Amino acid sequence: HHFMxxxxxxxxxxxxxxxxxxxxxxVSQDDREPPAFSASVLxxxxxxxxxxxxxxxxxxxxxxxxxxxxxxxxxxxxxFVSSALPEPFETLTYTKGRPxxxxxxxxxxxxxxxxxxxxxxxxxxxxxxxxxxxxxITGLVRLGETSSGGAGTAVLTPAEAQRVxxxxxxxxxxxxxxxxxxxxxxxxxxxxxxxxxSVLVESGEExxxx
Numbered sequence: 001h002h003f004m005x006x007x008x009x010x011x012x013x014x015x016x017x018x019x020x021x022x023x024x025x026x027v028s029q030d031d032r033e034p035p036a037f038s039a040s041v042l043x044x045x046x047x048x049x050x051x052x053x054x055x056x057x058x059x060x061x062x063x064x065x066x067x068x069x070x071x072x073x074x075x076x077x078x079x080f081v082s083s084a085l086p087e088p089f090e091t092l093t094y095t096k097g098r099p100x101x102x103x104x105x106x107x108x109x110x111x112x113x114x115x116x117x118x119x120x121x122x123x124x125x126x127x128x129x130x131x132x133x134x135x136x137i138t139g140l141v142r143l144g145e146t147s148s149g150g151a152g153t154a155v156l157t158p159a160e161a162q163r164v165x166x167x168x169x170x171x172x173x174x175x176x177x178x179x180x181x182x183x184x185x186x187x188x189x190x191x192x193x194x195x196x197x198s199v200l201v202e203s204g205e206e207x208x209x210x
Contacts, residue, residue, distance in 0.1 A: 016088030018184045019191055020207040021045065021174035024200045033061055036170035037199050044194045045174055050182035051191070056171035058083040058161035063127040064108075064152045066116045067134075072124065073112055077150035081126060083161035089175040092155065096120055097139030103160040106135035112152035113140050124154055126164045133164060 021041065023034035042056045064072035064079040073079060084090070084099040084107070095110050097120040108124050118124060118137060125132045141155060155161075162168045178187045184203040192201040202210065 016090075016177060017175040017204040017207070018178040019176040019188050020202050020204060021176070021191065021195060021199050022202075022207070023172070024198055034172070035198075036060075036165075036167045036172050037196070039169050039171055041195050041199060042171060042174055045176060045191055048187070048190050048194060050179050050187050051176055052179045053088075053177040055085055055089055055175050056083075056158065057085055057089075057173045057175060058158065058165050058167060059172045060161070060165035060167060062154070062164060064112070064154055065125040065127055065132060066118065067123045067125070069125065069132060072108075072116050072118075073150055073152040074115070075150070077152065079152040080154070081161050081165055082153055082155050083158040084155050085175065088177055092141040092143065094139045095142050097137070100135070100138055100155060100157050100160075103157055103163075104135055105138045105157070107139035107141050107155040108137055109151075109153040110140045110142050111150075113137075126154060126156075128164050129166065 023037055025034045039056060042054060045051060045054045059080060059082050062079050062081045066072055094107070097107065100106050106124055108118055113119070120137050120139060122137050123134045124137055125134045135156070143153060156164065162170065176187065176191065178184060188201050188203050195201060
């Protein structure tokens with residue numbers, strides 16, 4: 001769980017995100033993910049004066065498998081599904097190919113692809129509760145500057161990421177871009193006034209530092 005937060009922050013840490021909304025983590029939260037929040041929070045955020053753009057994102061623990069159904073990463077390294085984000089929020093660098101554009105496509109992190117021998121045009125699977133769903137690989141991504149510690153990540157369209165993570169109608173985070181002339185701190189205050197107490201609102205800098 002600690003590792004998940006590290007990668008999550010790495011993904012968000014973050015030129016295009018002026019204000020970040022994430023679940024407020026309960027005190028006893030060692031091994032589970034922070035709870036996702038309702039997508040209705042995004043509607044509230046988008047109505048706030050001074051928000052130029054806001055997007056919801058998914059970042060969730062899953063099991064990734066190769067074409068044969070074998071685990072994508074060795075040992076106990078975690079696997080994640082992440083939703084593709086539009087500019088200016090996307091922090092992934094595509095080393096090959098392009099982001100997924102429909103619910104049958106995925107991008108995969110370069111290091112996992114190298115280890116498992118996956119290539120653009122090949123397939124990667126996400127093992128959900130009841131089934132393995134396979135996706136055509138459209139791109140390879142690098143996660144920030146740090147090594148991802150052996151973790152595997154698949155990037156899906158937002159709706160598909162919600163589906164396979166069991167979070168339809170929910171988000172794990174909201175990234176917000178401020179209008180020109182609105183400070184991050186001011187926008188943070190305005191957003192905090194309209195969202196539920198169960199979420200945390202931080203400036204991009206505060207989020208990255210935490």
